[in-house]
Amino acid sequence: MKYQYYPGCSLEGTALEYNVSTRALMESMGVELLEIKDWTCCGASAADSASYFLSLALPARNLAIAEKTEDVTDILVPCSACYLNLKKVEEKTKNNPELLGELNSILGPDQLELKGRMHVRHLLDVITTDLGPDTIHKYLKRELTGLKIAPYYGCQCLRPYPVFDDPELPRSMEPLITAVGAQIHPWNMGGKCCGASHVNTKPDVGLELVGGILQDAKGADAIITICPMCQMNLEAYQKKISRKQNINLSMTILYLPQLIGFALGLSQQQLRLDLNLSITDSFRKKLT
Amino acid sequence: MGNTAGLQKEIGAISTFADLAPIRKMIRSCIQCGTCTASCPNEFAMDFTPRRLWRMVLMDQTEDIFESKTFVLCSSCYFCTLRCPRGLPLTEAMSALKQIATRKKLPKFKESVNFYSCFIESVRRHGRVNEAEFMTRYFARLKNPLIPLRFAPLGVRLMMKGKISMLPPIKQARPLESIFRSVEALEERK
Numbered sequence: 326m327k328y329q330y331y332p333g334c335s336l337e338g339t340a341l342e343y344n345v346s347t348r349a350l351m352e353s354m355g356v357e358l359l360e361i362k363d364w365t366c367c368g369a370s371a372a373d374s375a376s377y378f379l380s381l382a383l384p385a386r387n388l389a390i391a392e393k394t395e396d397v398t399d400i401l402v403p404c405s406a407c408y409l410n411l412k413k414v415e416e417k418t419k420n421n422p423e424l425l426g427e428l429n430s431i432l433g434p435d436q437l438e439l440k441g442r443m444h445v446r447h448l449l450d451v452i453t454t455d456l457g458p459d460t461i462h463k464y465l466k467r468e469l470t471g472l473k474i475a476p477y478y479g480c481q482c483l484r485p486y487p488v489f490d491d492p493e494l495p496r497s498m499e500p501l502i503t504a505v506g507a508q509i510h511p512w513n514m515g516g517k518c519c520g521a522s523h524v525n526t527k528p529d530v531g532l533e534l535v536g537g538i539l540q541d542a543k544g545a546d547a548i549i550t551i552c553p554m555c556q557m558n559l560e561a562y563q564k565k566i567s568r569k570q571n572i573n574l575s576m577t578i579l580y581l582p583q584l585i586g587f588a589l590g591l592s593q594q595q596l597r598l599d600l601n602l603s604i605t606d607s608f609r610k611k612l613t
Numbered sequence: 614m615g616n617t618a619g620l621q622k623e624i625g626a627i628s629t630f631a632d633l634a635p636i637r638k639m640i641r642s643c644i645q646c647g648t649c650t651a652s653c654p655n656e657f658a659m660d661f662t663p664r665r666l667w668r669m670v671l672m673d674q675t676e677d678i679f680e681s682k683t684f685v686l687c688s689s690c691y692f693c694t695l696r697c698p699r700g701l702p703l704t705e706a707m708s709a710l711k712q713i714a715t716r717k718k719l720p721k722f723k724e725s726v727n728f729y730s731c732f733i734e735s736v737r738r739h740g741r742v743n744e745a746e747f748m749t750r751y752f753a754r755l756k757n758p759l760i761p762l763r764f765a766p767l768g769v770r771l772m773m774k775g776k777i778s779m780l781p782p783i784k785q786a787r788p789l790e791s792i793f794r795s796v797e798a799l800e801e802r803k
Binding site for chain 2: 334335337338339341363365366368369370371372373374375376377378379380382383386427430431432433434435480481483484485487492493517518520521522523525526527528529530531533534561562599600602
């Protein structure tokens with residue numbers, strides 16, 4: 326099994342552990358990742374707030390480069406924001422030759438041409454649809470019994486394009502959690518918004534949303550995420566919100582491939598659990 | 614009233630009908646049902662609800678729209694887009710309003726506008742985002758020493774983990790320069 330791989334900027338910096346654990350997990354299940362050569366930023370959430378054409382041209386450049394590798398047409402993307410930006414170009418150019426032409430007029434001077442052959446896939450889509458709980462079972466080394474996990478999906482892998490899960494009530498992570506022997510924390514916040522960049526520009530609003538998610542996770546041992554921005558929002562401001570709301574909201578926040586990878590026998594070092602900003606002592610004890 | 618006159622001056626460059634026209638077209642068939650408002654996670658912080666904002670767009674109330682902070686409070690969760698019974702691209706319409714504010718550098722939205730523009734400029738220079746450099750420039754642009762203080766504890770934690778570096782990024786070719794120029798040229802023609 327082979328995919329082209331678009332890590333995105335966060336995975337080289339603040340979400341390094343997401344990159345390392347995704348690569349390690351895929352390798353341990355026999356999946357090969359080919360990193361797109363000289364990839365550049367997808368525009369994140371900023372391009373969309375600055376210019377419509379820029380928000381499509383930036384991801385289009387990466388898709389056009391990926392198209393040069395003809396035998397692998399699926400691109401695996403772990404970051405939900407990158408995923409949606411790339412996916413938008415795939416979806417919008419599908420039946421719109423005029424837009425495709427405009428994007429190609431932008432890419433032309435760099436000798437790039439977008440034909441629209443690439444299939445953009447979120448990491449969670451690949452794990453659920455292409456691999457599934459059976460593959461996890463096959464490679465399982467340790468059962469994570471006694472752990473209660475709250476699956477957090479966030480927004481942009483679910484909406485506006487419902488590809489692999491229910492965009493209102495997502496459940497695709499549940500069979501993966503039970504496959505590693507853990508329990509599911511029943512909650513209603515899985516598909517709710519973490520506030521995205523509000524935490525930077527409008528902290529009062531952003532932290533209100535994060536606080537709601539952390540409160541509903543009470544009783545779980547960890548929240549698992551599939552997006553660097555969700556991860557950062559949920560893990561970095563726990564003390565601040567706890568102080569503000571006068572309630573202890575400390576909670577372990579892990580990336581999905583860190584949880585599955587651990588069950589598949591990868592070490593904490595291989596999964597870079599040392600880089601997470603919020604892993605509680607009681608959770609660490611449960612891992613050993 | 615004086616305030617409104619000031620804003621009028623700021624957004625004077627917006628020829629109301631022309632700038633809002635594409636957005637009006639996107640939401641033309643809005644039936645004012647309020648599903649967007651009921652679905653919005655940030656509605657609690659808005660001065661006008663999303664439903665009301667769409668009505669204001671249809672009524673061409675440009676000043677009120679850019680006086681309100683409703684559209685910059687959209688966090689692009691796409692719940693309204695998903696649920697809109699008319700299938701309108703509401704999140705995209707919010708973005709189109711943000712694009713006008715960014716293009717006109719409206720001072721009222723300077724935190725958001727500077728955040729987006731510093732990010733984009735960092736991408737233009739390096740091809741990828743350099744988080745430390747982008748945040749440093751953002752702080753410099755806001756000229757408010759209290760804002761960097763808000764981020765200092767997190768910045769230190771991230772540096773200790775080796776996730777961000779304060780070293781200036783290595784000078785390299787600007788792989789996106791030609792794309793940025795072509796986009797600017799295309800948008801000028803539009």
